[in-house]
Amino acid sequence: MVGAAQGDARAYHALLGALSGHLRGFFRRRLTRLPDEVEDLIQETLLAIHNQRHTYDPDQPITAWVHAIAKYKLVDMLRRHGKQSLLSDPLDDAMELIADDDSEAAEARRDLGVLLASLPDKQRLPIVHVKIEGLSVIEAAQLTGLSVSAVKIGVHRGLKALAARIRGSA
């Protein structure tokens, strides 16, 4: 985002691509009963992110900023459709863009991306695919070339390592 703010088109393209993956996971989990809305909502949120990029403060964790926009667009869409009851998770639980419980603390302290980058690939990739993008373990295994059990172990150990790092950086 910092690169993007300075006009680096390639960094910006990569950022939007990564965010669309995060958003797909986020909206899919909230909208299991409205799967057709997910892609529209991703696009609407990307557009909002683009139009409001001047409200991003580089000192702020980008996950918090993106999440607030995604949640705003989700609530807005539900209100428009009058389909609040179709929300698969109660909204109070829809607080985190990233699935695991450690993310709230991480969000406050530093960007999750920085922490993730510090993990070895065989832990980082499973977490990105399964926990953030919302793929199944089998899909993640096919994508990374790891075995199914290696993906599961990678997620487990990776989350543990992340949690330790978050506590360590407190």
Place this chain on the structure above:
Amino acid sequence: MKTEALIDLLARGPIAVEAGEARRRFSVALGWGALGAVVLMATLLGVRPDLFAAMSDPMFWVKLGFVTVMAVFALPANLRLARPGARLGRLPWGVAAPIGLIWLLAVLVLAQAPAQARPSLLWGHTWSACPLNISLLSVPAFVMLMWAMRGLAPTQSRLAGAAVGLLSGAIGAMAYTLHCPEMSAPFLAIWYVAGVVVPTVAGALLGPRMLRW
């Protein structure tokens, strides 16, 4: 349209942004809002004739100080609410503190005053006009700050509207101190606070409608 195509489209256009957009908008809004409040006060109500004499009374500075502190904390609250994901933290306490202190002072003053003097400390001579006048003087800042907020991205529109109302109310009250002859803490504790509450409530009611994006 495919999401990928949208991303290509967005990344192809001009993407650089100038830093400090929020600050710039709020500076403009504050400038015009404060100027509007002072001009309205001077033309409709008039500066109190004994202003310079009143300035030697510490209560004048308590009065101006208490609403200024509210504005000083309401401004960063506005800036944060204009930005997705930013948290208010302890700022609400900063707004509540001057109100708490003026109430404490009011209770002390009332407790020490003889019983027959209490009603005049509380009601003064202008209680019926005070909240209305403060609300009136807050209108320019209210309009300008709503404009500033609309150009940004408030995700909690009701709270953001209330923050706009609070800041414009505090600005209106600051301008009103130059006209208002009342100097007792109990009067300030009730009627000044009421004058700030009116635009705050108006902001909370209008926020969800005016601040959608």
